[in-house]
Amino acid sequence: MEIPSQLRYSHEHEWVAVEDNIATIGITDYAQEQLGDVVYVELPEVGTQITKDEAFGVVESVKAVSDIYAPVSGTVTEVNVDLPDSPETINEDPYGDAWMIRVEMSDPTELDDLMTAAEYKKFLEEQEKDEE
Template structure:
């Protein structure tokens, strides 16, 4: 299982890639593996806002529904519509093709609460 070092993570199993004031958000390899086959995704509208720790969307496997929690607050500048038609990309390439939304970060201080790859890996080891 992979946890790229250049990404930040949350305890709700999202990853964040920060470039300038734009944060790209997706779910981790661990999350997609736990979910199993992803068959449906619901994402917010472009131009909408997301709030830290609040649900911003939903992923569904054959078996279950899971909320997606926003790692940061801000406005949604881009949504990856391709995964709505091909949700299986979330299983295949969670850190690449299956990014979910890009957020213009409203509050820089929130970035400090994110976990490093090592911290996240340690967290999921303990959660198991």
């Protein structure tokens, strides 16, 4: 399970990469593995306002539909338009080519609610334990 150290993580298994006031958002390696083969992705358009903890998109695997939740609030400035045509990228490269949107954050203090890589790793371990 890959958990890059430079990223921040949400409890809903999104990752965030921050550069200045721009947050790049995707879903984690753990999330893609749980989903299985991703066959469909629905992303918002540039200019859409997204709100922390509210769904901004949808990923569908063969078996299930899952919402993707905004880890931060803000305005969508860029969308990975290649992703809907090759949703399998989410399984292959969740932290790289499968980035989903870039957001200009309206409240960067929201980042404080996100987990570090070490915290997310611990969170996953606890989740696994709960399942057993």
